[in-house]
Amino acid sequence: MAQLNFGGTVENVVTREEFPLSKAQEVLKNETVAVIGYGVQGPGQALNQKDNGINVIVGQRKNSKSWDKAVADGFVPGETLFEIEEALERGTIICYLLSDAAQIALWPTVKKHLTPGKALYFSHGFGITFNEQTGIIPPADVDVFLVAPKGSGTSLRRMFLQGRGLNSSFAIFQDATGKAQERVIALGIAVGSGYLFETNFKKEVYSDLTGERGTLMGAIQGIFAAQYEVLRSKGHSPSEAFNETVEELTQSLMPLVAENGMDWMYANCSTTAQRGALDWWKKFKTATQPVFEELYNSVATGQESQRSIDLNSQDDYRVKLEAELAELRDSEMWQAGKTVRSLRPENQNVD
Ligand SMILES: NC(=O)C1=CN([C@@H]2O[C@H](COP(=O)(O)OP(=O)(O)OC[C@H]3O[C@@H](n4cnc5c(N)ncnc54)[C@H](O)[C@@H]3O)[C@@H](O)[C@H]2O)C=CC1
Ligand SMILES: CC(=O)[C@](C)(O)C(=O)O
Ligand SMILES: [Mg+2]
Numbered sequence: 454m455a456q457l458n459f460g461g462t463v464e465n466v467v468t469r470e471e472f473p474l475s476k477a478q479e480v481l482k483n484e485t486v487a488v489i490g491y492g493v494q495g496p497g498q499a500l501n502q503k504d505n506g507i508n509v510i511v512g513q514r515k516n517s518k519s520w521d522k523a524v525a526d527g528f529v530p531g532e533t534l535f536e537i538e539e540a541l542e543r544g545t546i547i548c549y550l551l552s553d554a555a556q557i558a559l560w561p562t563v564k565k566h567l568t569p570g571k572a573l574y575f576s577h578g579f580g581i582t583f584n585e586q587t588g589i590i591p592p593a594d595v596d597v598f599l600v601a602p603k604g605s606g607t608s609l610r611r612m613f614l615q616g617r618g619l620n621s622s623f624a625i626f627q628d629a630t631g632k633a634q635e636r637v638i639a640l641g642i643a644v645g646s647g648y649l650f651e652t653n654f655k656k657e658v659y660s661d662l663t664g665e666r667g668t669l670m671g672a673i674q675g676i677f678a679a680q681y682e683v684l685r686s687k688g689h690s691p692s693e694a695f696n697e698t699v700e701e702l703t704q705s706l707m708p709l710v711a712e713n714g715m716d717w718m719y720a721n722c723s724t725t726a727q728r729g730a731l732d733w734w735k736k737f738k739t740a741t742q743p744v745f746e747e748l749y750n751s752v753a754t755g756q757e758s759q760r761s762i763d764l765n766s767q768d769d770y771r772v773k774l775e776a777e778l779a780e781l782r783d784s785e786m787w788q789a790g791k792t793v794r795s796l797r798p799e800n801q802n803v804d
């Protein structure tokens with residue numbers, strides 16, 4: 454493993470140079486990788502592995518949209534696509550990619566098929582870390598590890614097709630065969646990771662739940678909504694408020710941050726903007742830090758996982774979820790965004 458310096462701290466990292474695809478194929482050549490669940494991560498990971506020459510099968514409930522999607526994606530019923538139990542039976546490595554709440558209900562079935570020497574693979578530390586809530590306690594004679602792509606399964610697939618790679622973390626919870634390390638890294642490369650950084654199950658789930666509730670998804674929407682509402686209340690038009698809150702960020706400024714960091718983005722803006730941003734960022738930090746403390750605490754005490762299990766296990770959770778998503782979609786800000794997106798030249802049919 455390469456040792457790399459991340460801002461002063463040296464960490465273990467696996468690169469594709471050090472662990473090329475050919476090595477992953479060699480490690481996995483006698484394995485059948487069974488991807489259980491074909492929602493968001495399932496397709497990304499299964500298709501990337503398929504294209505990477507890994508012996509991968511999919512386990513999914515028949516008569517479901519996801520089953521039809523797997524067929525449309527090229528998985529063949531009876532050959533590479535099976536009912537969940539049959540895939541569990543056939544797989545030597547079980548990639549458990551049902552939603553975290555659904556993993557609880559299916560666990561007794563999965564456990565039955567975890568015969569000695571098999572491996573149980575997750576893309577989240579959730580089920581194992583919060584095992585008092587999930588009941589997921591694997592037998593001692595199987596390997597248990599995770600590869601957690603740091604982004605949507607949709608991006609994992611798209612970036613793979615573009616010849617890029619989403620980075621993932623990896624962790625080993627249990628090494629029963631002595632081969633857990635090479636198995637998990639081979640899988641990480643096979644699913645299309647750009648590189649892999651080391652963590653453990655608990656750290657993966659604590660940071661992931663914090664990140665998605667925080668800056669990646671929850672906090673960002675909150676900050677957008679707050680600024681948009683202030684601009685609107687002061688008489689700015691929806692298009693102006695949306696452009697100054699969201700569009701400029703996603704289209705112009707964040708790509709610069711992604712490319713070369715925050716200071717470089719600042720350096721490419723006016724001195725007026727730089728002065729203001731440098732004056733104000735610490736105030737925003739001070740204002741939000743207590744909320745992030747509260748959030749991390751809610752994750753660490755198991756409140757967030759319990760809430761997610763409780764709400765996502767209800768029969769009508771999809772209906773309720775759709776109503777909450779529609780509330781966002783139908784808000785003035787995101788409706789204004791719809792029009793703004795339609796006006797991007799690349800979205801217009803003009804010569
Ligand atoms: N969505 C993403 O891009 C990411 C997900 N993860 C992790 O990957 C894992 C899978 O997540 P997603 O792909 O988002 O899952 P998902 O919510 O898309 O669901 C996956 C599959 O579970 C099936 N399913 C749901 N309930 C079921 C049940 N009771 N019995 C049988 N099948 C059932 C659905 O048909 C679907 O095909 C989770 O551990 C998640 O935390 C990690 C990184 C990103
Ligand atoms: C995409 C991702 O990594 C998330 C936000 O953590 C998730 O979908 O759970
Ligand atoms: Mg994540």
Ligand SMILES: [Mg+2]
Binds near residue numbers: 661
């Ligand atoms: Mg997550």
